[in-house]
Amino acid sequence: MTQEKLQAIAAQFELVGDIESIKPLGEGFINDTFVVKTVGDNPNYILQRKNHNIFPDVPGMMDNIKAVTEHIKQKVADPMRETLTVIPAKDGKLYVQDGENFWAVCLFIADTASYDRADSPALAYQGGVGIGRFQALLSDFDKPLNETIKGFHNIRWRFQQWDETIAKDPVGRVKELQEEISWIESRREEMLSFWSLVEDGTIPTHVTHNDTKISNILFDKPTGNVLCAIDLDTVMSSTSLNDFGDAIRSYTNTGAEDDKCLDNVEMSIDMFRAYAEGYLSEQRATMTQSELDWLAFSGRYITFEQVLRFLMDYIDGDNYYKTAYADHNLVRTHAQYKLLQSMERQYDEMCAIVKELSAK
Ligand code: ADP
């Protein structure tokens, strides 16, 4: 993508100030993200090419983001910093379509930090507060939301995709993956029976973020406190347990998501406690008993789902996640499986911590 092309796209949005530069940012697995710097004291912007293969209805997704951010803005002290601000195109749409590509812009929130890994329990606590608060701010949001990715955290749907991918075996990788496939199959019933509690309403649904890894939270640089949840592409109705579980998958990992050295990867129970404490400080009062009962399990559920998704993408020939090298998705599978096993070993302790914290 040339600078000229990027400039031409950015110029179609309602930006204040002349563009000084457009530079790539971050390492997201799905979209391409750029920072648009403007001349002088004018605001800067985030320009994103939204992955249309993964998000079939980008206009519907942008409607979701606009609606939830407008809702949050009504309730917070600093509406320009405590949530994203969507910048429309000059034609009034929330995106610009350029051939097959869809682009969107939001305000760059200055003086913030984001992290790929939690390096202290204090940060994990703040992360928990951030997602708990995000859910609380949206607890009275009552407009319908578009389903941006079908069955995103629905393991029944994921197993359907899984069975089809294994049957198809498009690049002939299934035969060498019998052990990894058994990791998935041996947990199928357990995961489906958890999900059936969401399907039958035992576990309620809410407006949720659905992609709560640590890099999707901004922290305020001057105070170190959490500022807001970003990357709102997957905001949809689901169980709030998914947001907790996905964050636990990310904040508690002592290694990297794609660590080649499996000895680095464990679930840190201290990080678990810190994140849970932050989250429950915002959410405890409104949670049902069924949500509390399954809170610790949600870390296992989402980590399992991630093992399945990475492995399924590897079997499929690496079409979904961006990869940096040939067997990247397999390395991710192994590292996430190590994390899952670590959670399974420490599950009783996780449950005891939830019990202790929720009794406070
Ligand atoms: P992706 O979908 O590729 O993960 P994100 O929306 O998460 O993209 O953005 C990638 C990174 O860019 C974030 O982790 C954060 O560091 C930074 N970022 C995104 N949006 C903003 C924003 N509005 N203000 C400041 N930084 C941002």
Ligand code: GN1
């Ligand atoms: C993707 O977009 P990003 O990088 O924040 C993915 C998540 C995965 C995550 C794994 C829309 O998140 O579901 O958990 O990678 N997002 C989508 O790191 O599939």
Ligand code: MG
């Ligand atoms: Mg992101």
